Amino acid sequence: MRGDAHAHTLVAPADLDSALALLADNKGHRVLAGGTDVMVAFERGLLRDARLISIWQLDELRGIATVGRHLTIGALTTYTDLIESSLVAEHAPTLAAAARDTAAVAIRNRGTIGGNIANASPAADLPPALLVHDCEVELRSASGARWVDYAGFHTGYKTTVMRPDELIVRVRVPLVDAPMRHFYRKVGTRRAQAISKVCISASVRRGHDVRIAFGSVAPTVVRARIVERELASALAAGLLSTEAVSRIVALGVAEARPIDDIRSTAEYRGRVTRNLLRECLMSFVA
Amino acid sequence: MKSQVRCSVNGAACSFEVPPMARLLDVLREEANLTGTKEGCGEGECGACTVIMDGRIVNSCLVPALQADGSTITTIEGIAKGNVLHAVQAAFISHGGAQCGMCTPGMVIAAVDLLTRVVNPDENQIREGLAGNICRCTGYTKIFDAVREAARLLASTP
Amino acid sequence: MPDALVGKSVPRKEGPDKVTGRARYIDDMRMPDALYGVTVRSPVARGRLRGVSFADGVPWNEIIVVSAADIPAERNHVALLTNDQPFLAATELRHAEEPVLLLAHADRHLLERARNAVRFDIEKLPALFDIDKSLAKDPVIWGEDNIFKEYNLTKGDVDAVFARADIIVVEGEYSTGAQEQLYIENNGVIAVADENSVTVWGSLQCPYYVHKALLGLFGLPADKIRVVQTETGGGFGGKEEYPSLIAGHAALLARKAGKPVKMIYDRAEDMVATTKRHPSRTKHRTAVTKDGTIVAMDIDFVIDGGAYNTLSPVVLSRGTIHAAGPYSIDNVRIRARAVATSHPPHGAFRGFGAPQSIFGLERHMNKVARAVGLTPEALRLKNFIKQGDTTATHQLIKEPVDMPSILRRALAEADYDAKRERFARENPGRSVKRGIGFASFMHGSGFTGSGEKYLASVVGATGTAEGKVRVLAASTEIGQGTNTIFTQIAAQALGLDWDDVEVAQPDTSVVPNSGPTVASRTTMVVGKLVEQAALGIKQILVQAGLLSEPYTPQQFRAAVKKYIATVGSLRSMAQYSPPDGIAWDDQSYRGDAYGTYAWAVYVATVALDTVTYEARVEDFVALQEVGRVIHPVLAAGQIEGGVAQGIGFALYENVVWREGRMANGQFTNYIVPTSVDVPAIRVFFDEVPYPHGPSGAKGIGELPMDGPAPAIVNAIEEALGAPHPALHHVPLMPEQLMDAVDDLLSARRKSA
Numbered sequence A: 001m002r003g004d005a006h007a008h009t010l011v012a013p014a015d016l017d018s019a020l021a022l023l024a025d026n027k028g029h030r031v032l033a034g035g036t037d038v039m040v041a042f043e044r045g046l047l048r049d050a051r052l053i054s055i056w057q058l059d060e061l062r063g064i065a066t067v068g069r070h071l072t073i074g075a076l077t078t079y080t081d082l083i084e085s086s087l088v089a090e091h092a093p094t095l096a097a098a099a100r101d102t103a104a105v106a107i108r109n110r111g112t113i114g115g116n117i118a119n120a121s122p123a124a125d126l127p128p129a130l131l132v133h134d135c136e137v138e139l140r141s142a143s144g145a146r147w148v149d150y151a152g153f154h155t156g157y158k159t160t161v162m163r164p165d166e167l168i169v170r171v172r173v174p175l176v177d178a179p180m181r182h183f184y185r186k187v188g189t190r191r192a193q194a195i196s197k198v199c200i201s202a203s204v205r206r207g208h209d210v211r212i213a214f215g216s217v218a219p220t221v222v223r224a225r226i227v228e229r230e231l232a233s234a235l236a237a238g239l240l241s242t243e244a245v246s247r248i249v250a251l252g253v254a255e256a257r258p259i260d261d262i263r264s265t266a267e268y269r270g271r272v273t274r275n276l277l278r279e280c281l282m283s284f285v286a
Numbered sequence B: 001m002k003s004q005v006r007c008s009v010n011g012a013a014c015s016f017e018v019p020p021m022a023r024l025l026d027v028l029r030e031e032a033n034l035t036g037t038k039e040g041c042g043e044g045e046c047g048a049c050t051v052i053m054d055g056r057i058v059n060s061c062l063v064p065a066l067q068a069d070g071s072t073i074t075t076i077e078g079i080a081k082g083n084v085l086h087a088v089q090a091a092f093i094s095h096g097g098a099q100c101g102m103c104t105p106g107m108v109i110a111a112v113d114l115l116t117r118v119v120n121p122d123e124n125q126i127r128e129g130l131a132g133n134i135c136r137c138t139g140y141t142k143i144f145d146a147v148r149e150a151a152r153l154l155a156s157t158p
Numbered sequence C: 001m002p003d004a005l006v007g008k009s010v011p012r013k014e015g016p017d018k019v020t021g022r023a024r025y026i027d028d029m030r031m032p033d034a035l036y037g038v039t040v041r042s043p044v045a046r047g048r049l050r051g052v053s054f055a056d057g058v059p060w061n062e063i064i065v066v067s068a069a070d071i072p073a074e075r076n077h078v079a080l081l082t083n084d085q086p087f088l089a090a091t092e093l094r095h096a097e098e099p100v101l102l103l104a105h106a107d108r109h110l111l112e113r114a115r116n117a118v119r120f121d122i123e124k125l126p127a128l129f130d131i132d133k134s135l136a137k138d139p140v141i142w143g144e145d146n147i148f149k150e151y152n153l154t155k156g157d158v159d160a161v162f163a164r165a166d167i168i169v170v171e172g173e174y175s176t177g178a179q180e181q182l183y184i185e186n187n188g189v190i191a192v193a194d195e196n197s198v199t200v201w202g203s204l205q206c207p208y209y210v211h212k213a214l215l216g217l218f219g220l221p222a223d224k225i226r227v228v229q230t231e232t233g234g235g236f237g238g239k240e241e242y243p244s245l246i247a248g249h250a251a252l253l254a255r256k257a258g259k260p261v262k263m264i265y266d267r268a269e270d271m272v273a274t275t276k277r278h279p280s281r282t283k284h285r286t287a288v289t290k291d292g293t294i295v296a297m298d299i300d301f302v303i304d305g306g307a308y309n310t311l312s313p314v315v316l317s318r319g320t321i322h323a324a325g326p327y328s329i330d331n332v333r334i335r336a337r338a339v340a341t342s343h344p345p346h347g348a349f350r351g352f353g354a355p356q357s358i359f360g361l362e363r364h365m366n367k368v369a370r371a372v373g374l375t376p377e378a379l380r381l382k383n384f385i386k387q388g389d390t391t392a393t394h395q396l397i398k399e400p401v402d403m404p405s406i407l408r409r410a411l412a413e414a415d416y417d418a419k420r421e422r423f424a425r426e427n428p429g430r431s432v433k434r435g436i437g438f439a440s441f442m443h444g445s446g447f448t449g450s451g452e453k454y455l456a457s458v459v460g461a462t463g464t465a466e467g468k469v470r471v472l473a474a475s476t477e478i479g480q481g482t483n484t485i486f487t488q489i490a491a492q493a494l495g496l497d498w499d500d501v502e503v504a505q506p507d508t509s510v511v512p513n514s515g516p517t518v519a520s521r522t523t524m525v526v527g528k529l530v531e532q533a534a535l536g537i538k539q540i541l542v543q544a545g546l547l548s549e550p551y552t553p554q555q556f557r558a559a560v561k562k563y564i565a566t567v568g569s570l571r572s573m574a575q576y577s578p579p580d581g582i583a584w585d586d587q588s589y590r591g592d593a594y595g596t597y598a599w600a601v602y603v604a605t606v607a608l609d610t611v612t613y614e615a616r617v618e619d620f621v622a623l624q625e626v627g628r629v630i631h632p633v634l635a636a637g638q639i640e641g642g643v644a645q646g647i648g649f650a651l652y653e654n655v656v657w658r659e660g661r662m663a664n665g666q667f668t669n670y671i672v673p674t675s676v677d678v679p680a681i682r683v684f685f686d687e688v689p690y691p692h693g694p695s696g697a698k699g700i701g702e703l704p705m706d707g708p709a710p711a712i713v714n715a716i717e718e719a720l721g722a723p724h725p726a727l728h729h730v731p732l733m734p735e736q737l738m739d740a741v742d743d744l745l746s747a748r749r750k751s752a
Ligand SMILES: Cc1cc2nc3c(=O)[nH]c(=O)nc-3n(C[C@H](O)[C@H](O)[C@H](O)COP(=O)(O)OP(=O)(O)OC[C@H]3O[C@@H](n4cnc5c(N)ncnc54)[C@H](O)[C@@H]3O)c2cc1C
Pocket: A030, A031, A032, A033, A034, A035, A036, A037, A038, A039, A040, A055, A075, A076, A101, A102, A103, A104, A107, A110, A111, A112, A113, A114, A115, A116, A117, A118, A119, A123, A124, A125, A126, A166, A167, A168, A169, A193, A194, A195, A196, B043, B044, B045
């Protein structure tokens, strides 16, 4: 244990407005939701922020519901909540799959979707699923609220469009109103309690409306735009042949920019991206 | 900075005067003197520190004390009813589920939680339910045996 | 007369405490007034310490600081084999994380800040991180040639065989990586010390090792040093020699502070600073005739000992003796060396060198089989050792050994033939390819060679006022069931009930030196002494006329009480003496290396995903002959736990070194198997009682570590359908497997 509890303050405001008011002070507050990222940094003596604000008690940030043409999910929704929700299973099946493949029970009971997004790790598991569901994120501050397209949320390694005075309050994905095919596969360091080495998520709606996202192969989770375009046109033309798959896979591999790190190598990530992409595309041929 | 943290621990109302960022694990071990909850890694990976908080298992090494304010907590010391062992505990003894015993408190808690969620878990559900608890001694086989046996015991005692 | 206890899975003694959280481990103990202690360590792998400074912002006057200057130079070494490792480095820094300073204070957090505020002025020196560079003396970092120890073992005339024209020569090179023990309880001790005495409580395997190290450090009379083992949360060898160091550290701080000092490592420190399994490299040259008879083996085995000698010679010895396996070969030459590098000292870990050399051998055996066109099992059947044959050390196998039947039964339990046939048929069309493979091996029980003779272990038994028998031994319960086994053995020997026997907590002020808890010796060697000491109590009672056979447990209890009331203390001691006809020559490294061996065949079924390059063990059969099984549940638990560690060794556990420091010293990126990663582990015993073991038992603890890695990699080779150089190393991670998979897939595409 290398963190010092005395070196940090932590407050638990009673409601969202009080939390936002504290953030508006601009004193460098760090938000603490389920703590499964923040407390790990604390344990290792790497938590630099002196002031912390707990939001775990803000029940207004919980809840999964359909609102108009969207499924909205509160920022404090845990992996367990996602797995147990029939609405998520119906409207965001890749998100449910991703939640099931995350960590293990105790972490899933505490880790939140808001924390997973805000933590902005390129190896996070929910983001690739959120990307293929056309997710939007609602950011709120004392001065107002805004919806941002999640595809533009991450701007670089661990950087986002979120301002220091803002909180993620919820996310939303469009309801599934037409048959959708989807694919999710995470390759981790082992079969449970594992951080991703490569993650691929994909969805195809209305026959040729395609989303493909990669995790762990670039500084942020990314949409594979070129692959999406090529796959969409191949599907639209009814021409997704094995040859087309090979061509698109090659484009996809070029789109990924994996690196070497302590968990794996760029070479491995590149080859697995290739193989998984092929497996993913072949599943859409069938 | 210190805060007042009030919670129910194993059925007893407790109040602790601790830094709000103190880990629940340390509060339980050092303030409440409940040393059955173990630290194996401090980073949420090993599960030795597992406790039940408001009906769900959590890694107490990752819970800041302030977030436990107002909660209901069960630790390994609260699993047996007096001198009567919980079925999971009894089965761990009879089936060799505990060797060195360091993972055991967390493992027992995770197993109790699993059996409250799933009455008659199959092999995969058992494996999944315990995947956050690393045991270096047993190779898990005897732990699976114990959990199956506990499920049987619980099913046969109303 | 109570039912026989041996062979029955009686409930273990510490069970209730462990499942209720009542068991007290070292970090659960509190002492009023205690300070915490921390270690400040070398940031470099090799260098010269020119100075130390203490940055501002820390109340240094409140902090107890101990450096090498506080220890008389001639005492600044951990007493072990060659006494080369200092408790604290003075000027020479020989590995990353080497202890340099010790700090103590009541406030843990202040201490953490202080640790970060110590500045070292260091002149960096060239360091050395691999075996070949060490052999090439590039540079010399230890002694004259970097060699801690060398053994040369010869049998027959190897060179003459290799000169023959009628043989096929098969060569191969194999290597294994470091492995972290990763017991769930980190190292920790509490020390109380003054000028006249030292007491240490701690998580440890060998109280008398620590006792010896503290004797050396403080130069006090032996009875002024007391070492007590507290409940220990796993060891696997990792708490064999290392606790001597941390115990010395805590005692140094306690003595200077005049207060108890508690030193508990956190996971990050335990992983980067303490011992790991020795990395190894084995080269094989084998001469085999066309019909598959192996006529000569030439083996070159090297282990990376790290920066200090510590236990490397002993680890090397076991690795050497097991290097030629359970085969009868007339001509053998083994050259074995332990070399110095700038890694933290590598140390004891379950198997002790044997898993390393057996990995090389059992991978190589499959290569030899291919070279002569035999199946892996046919080659082994042709060459297995049997009663009347001699091992590589010229040891005559006196007891019956039936490796062919062990092999056949293991393969049958694993459904080997049917699976091979099915996988060969199904693999070509599938992206997940399956394979089945095995390893056959043996493991010596007890200390090597004359080890047990020199050790001359002692076990005591006493009668208690309640009429019970109390076993006194320094052998530790570290999760493997020592207390339960000793109770069974003593109760069985005396015809008593389970509750009539208790086992004393290992405390050097109370228990005699029954030797370290290592080397699969506790049940077989120490257990035999427990049996003798217990029988000694009976004999005393009979001679005193207080007991006559047959008797009931009640009569026995009454006799004990009466003896204590009328005569006084009731005590019996038993000391080891080697069974007749055991001879060993340390010079030529010849003779009876071990009193006996356990024999085994392990079979792994593996699924290899060619999309992700992940290999997964789907089924595991572990069949062994370990003499009589005293406690079936504990025995199977030992095997299952060892197999899981072996699976980790084979597929997951990769120490990432950067500049001689473990870079992945965290649970999140040093990967051990979870409950969803281990297969069904199916354990079988062939029971052949060993006449010199207690109730016929042999050792069991280390054996299961030997077989998994070669069995698994042999299975992967089968799944791939062809050999590949990547398969010569463990851990075999997906990152290494990808070349094997892709090379073979593309070769197959070309040929199609
Ligand atoms: C053992 C273990 C296993 C794990 N396994 C996985 C895994 O498999 N896959 C995976 O993706 N992750 C994994 N994680 C990481 C972690 O659990 C997730 O990222 C989790 O979703 C974080 O949520 P949290 O609420 O715990 O975040 P916290 O730790 O509370 O916060 C994380 C970050 O997000 C910020 N934040 C939190 N909520 C908000 C909000 N509403 N608005 C703005 N900022 C916010 C915080 O300030 C902080 O910077 C694992 C962690 C551990 C300890």
